[in-house]
Amino acid sequence: GGIITQTPKFLIGQEGQKLTLKCQQNFNHDTMYWYRQDSGKGLRLIYYSITENDLQKGDLSEGYDASREKKSSFSLTVTSAQKNEMAVFLCASSRQISNERLFFGHGTKLSVL
Amino acid sequence: QQQVRQSPQSLTVWEGETAILNCSYEDSTFNYFPWYQQFPGEGPALLISIRSVSDKKEDGRFTIFFNKREKKLSLHITDSQPGDSATYFCAASGGSGGNYKPTFGKGTSLVVHP
Numbered sequence: 001g002g003i004i005t006q007t008p009k010f011l012i013g014q015e016g017q018k019l020t021l022k023c024q025q026n027f028n029h030d031t032m033y034w035y036r037q038d039s040g041k042g043l044r045l046i047y048y049s050i051t052e053n054d055l056q057k058g059d060l061s062e063g064y065d066a067s068r069e070k071k072s073s074f075s076l077t078v079t080s081a082q083k084n085e086m087a088v089f090l091c092a093s094s095r096q097i098s099n100e101r102l103f104f105g106h107g108t109k110l111s112v113l
Numbered sequence: 114q115q116q117v118r119q120s121p122q123s124l125t126v127w128e129g130e131t132a133i134l135n136c137s138y139e140d141s142t143f144n145y146f147p148w149y150q151q152f153p154g155e156g157p158a159l160l161i162s163i164r165s166v167s168d169k170k171e172d173g174r175f176t177i178f179f180n181k182r183e184k185k186l187s188l189h190i191t192d193s194q195p196g197d198s199a200t201y202f203c204a205a206s207g208g209s210g211g212n213y214k215p216t217f218g219k220g221t222s223l224v225v226h227p
Contacts, residue, residue: 040219042217043202045215090157102157102215
């Protein structure tokens, strides 16, 4: 078995601040993902990475940067936090990009004051 | 353009009843359809999945019915239990033209009353 660890669990930021979320997996999976979850809107893909040092934009990449410097870790940066923004960011991994189950972390809950 | 649609948005059933959650998709090249279950404060976790070569997949009280021609599938939860109360996401992947990455529906929130 393996685990996906997201840090921090809760993140409170100020408007305009740059915020970084981190994700680690010990499955030895090639592919990692960042999703944003808003109430009633399901899971929207922000960035994904097929392998180490690869980055692919998802449907919601504007306002975010990502980095995959190691196979086991994938970080997401909110480049400029928006006032009153509140969402849960979910990290996931899978063996490959297609036709494989995803394993999710517990999420990072972001609140912007 | 929403590739994967789920209905209803929310569903309430009594303990012991069968809950039916629906999902439809647009890209006919999708060939892998997992359903994820999410409890509050946790990430989604795989519940059951089906590949497009099959029309039915069963795992205990959970069954997926798949209609490739109509591009529809449904998750049936028989003998529903209060512990089944959660949000359920239908997903699809394996398509062409860039749809090989997983695409999620907006979810169905299920409440099972004792």
